[in-house]
Amino acid sequence: MAHYDTVPGSPGAVDNAAAVGVLLELARVLHEHPPAQPVMLAFTANEEIGLVGAEALAAKRGNEIEFAIALDLIGGSGPLTLNGASTLIGRAELRWLADAAERAGVALSAPLPHRVISRWWPQAERSDHGPFTRRGIRAIHFYDRGQDGERIDLAYHSPRDVLARIDRASIDEIGRMLRALIAAPPPPHDGDGVWLGIVAPRWPLIAIELVLAAVALLALVPRRGPPARGWGLGAGIACYIVAAGLAFGVERLAAGDHPAPWLHAPLRPELAEAAILFGALGLLARLLARRAPWIGRRRYLAVAVATLLAFGGALLAVGAPELAWIWLVPAALAALAPRLGPFSPLGLIPTLLPAVLVLAPDQVREAAWNGFLPPSLPLAAWVAGLLVPPAAAAAWWVRGRMGLGPLGSLLLTLGCALAVPAGIVVISVTHSGCTAAEFHQFQLACEQARTWP
Numbered sequence: 083m084a085h086y087d088t089v090p091g092s093p094g095a096v097d098n099a100a101a102v103g104v105l106l107e108l109a110r111v112l113h114e115h116p117p118a119q120p121v122m123l124a125f126t127a128n129e130e131i132g133l134v135g136a137e138a139l140a141a142k143r144g145n146e147i148e149f150a151i152a153l154d155l156i157g158g159s160g161p162l163t164l165n166g167a168s169t170l171i172g173r174a175e176l177r178w179l180a181d182a183a184e185r186a187g188v189a190l191s192a193p194l195p196h197r198v199i200s201r202w203w204p205q206a207e208r209s210d211h212g213p214f215t216r217r218g219i220r221a222i223h224f225y226d227r228g229q230d231g232e233r234i235d236l237a238y239h240s241p242r243d244v245l246a247r248i249d250r251a252s253i254d255e256i257g258r259m260l261r262a263l264i265a266a267p268p269p270p271h272d273g274d275g276v277w278l279g280i281v282a283p284r285w286p287l288i289a290i291e292l293v294l295a296a297v298a299l300l301a302l303v304p305r306r307g308p309p310a311r312g313w314g315l316g317a318g319i320a321c322y323i324v325a326a327g328l329a330f331g332v333e334r335l336a337a338g339d340h341p342a343p344w345l346h347a348p349l350r351p352e353l354a355e356a357a358i359l360f361g362a363l364g365l366l367a368r369l370l371a372r373r374a375p376w377i378g379r380r381r382y383l384a385v386a387v388a389t390l391l392a393f394g395g396a397l398l399a400v401g402a403p404e405l406a407w408i409w410l411v412p413a414a415l416a417a418l419a420p421r422l423g424p425f426s427p428l429g430l431i432p433t434l435l436p437a438v439l440v441l442a443p444d445q446v447r448e449a450a451w452n453g454f455l456p457p458s459l460p461l462a463a464w465v466a467g468l469l470v471p472p473a474a475a476a477a478w479w480v481r482g483r484m485g486l487g488p489l490g491s492l493l494l495t496l497g498c499a500l501a502v503p504a505g506i507v508v509i510s511v512t513h514s515g516c517t518a519a520e521f522h523q524f525q526l527a528c529e530q531a532r533t534w535p
């Protein structure tokens with residue numbers, strides 16, 4: 083199915099005239115070569131104001147439909163992308179889609195963030211496949227991801243969504259894909275599956291992750307020894323909160339009226355805030371060192387492992403092994419770090435993995451573009467939250483290096499003292515792509531509004 087409406091002010095070429103054209107051409111081809119299985123081609127109305135046509139179609143004729151495919155945002159550049167793979171789309175259906183893509187010579191992508199939303203938050207789906215999925219009818223959504231090389235299409239819903247943007251090769255791809263799918267009817271549902279390039283059952287992934295969680299958990303079992311007295315970990319946590327507050331304050335002061343200038347180019351502000359956080363943490367720790375030494379070194383590693391394990395374990399518990407590994411792999415490696423001797427940093431570096439993957443600039447912009455990352459949430463909250471494990475791991479490592487000598491301690495203090503002003507300067511001089519007013523009016527599309535003729 084393809085919706086034939088657009089939003090006021092937009093010609094709606096990629097969204098969604100191209101998809102309508104694809105279905106019209108498919109109707110001609112199917113008339114010449116009748117398919118073995120019945121195929122219904124539907125043109126839906128009022129998708130943009132709440133999936134009205136698709137709701138009506140699913141309500142009236144859903145019982146006749148075995149598998150629904152929505153084409154929405156077709157014909158842009160970027161890979162043909164599968165979206166909307168809910169829990170109704172299992173191993174057999176993924177295999178069917180992968181086989182069809184292979185026969186059609188199409189590199190079909192199924193990005194992890196899309197799998198996450200479609201699987202655990204299907205009510206957030208905003209295209210014509212949604213009403214079918216919600217009724218328990220298997221349905222997916224195909225689109226071309228990204229006109230601007232950043233996985234997002236800044237011309238979306240704007241006067242710039244014109245015919246000239248439609249890419250012939252993309253239209254050919256979706257045409258071949260649809261013909262390959264029609265040639266082989268959808269298989270019966272057969273168990274859950276996970277899309278990781280290859281179509282695989284999920285249980286081996288779950289088994290490996292349970293082993294990783296067990297390794298991490300064993301490391302948390304307390305060892306015997308004299309109990310540590312003093313502020314210890316409490317002082318460390320207090321320092322971390324103050325350092326995160328400083329990063330937040332700098333972010334707000336530099337932002338002015340703009341709710342989230344960092345969304346225009348996330349990498350530099352992310353690195354700058356991490357520098358402020360780690361620098362301030364190091365300085366505060368040194369200041370406090372005499373009055374409230376960070377005793378109980380193993381507790382810091384335990385904090386790193388426990389936070390990673392808590393996140394990963396929770397994701398595994400809610401049935402999200404596709405995501406749990408991002409936290410469980412570093413949890414197990416950090417737990418093993420004390421056994422690695424001089425190579426222990428190799429076990430600690432992976433604690434950065436959640437921050438690197440979640441805060442990847444393209445990923446942050448795409449999440450904001452799709453409405454999953456509200457600009458009202460400060461960047462400092464993401465940075466501070468995701469950097470707890472590496473900060474705790476670093477504290478464990480530094481505490482074990484009392485033999486750094488005066489020169490080592492001086493360099494560490496000097497590094498921290500330089501990191502804070504450097505981070506503040508970078509945030510202050512990084513100019514955002516749009517003014518606050520432009521952002522309020524156009525959201526991220528303001529970046530393109532500037533260059534309009």
Ligand SMILES: [Zn+2]
Nearest residue numbers: 097098154155
């Ligand atoms: Zn659309």
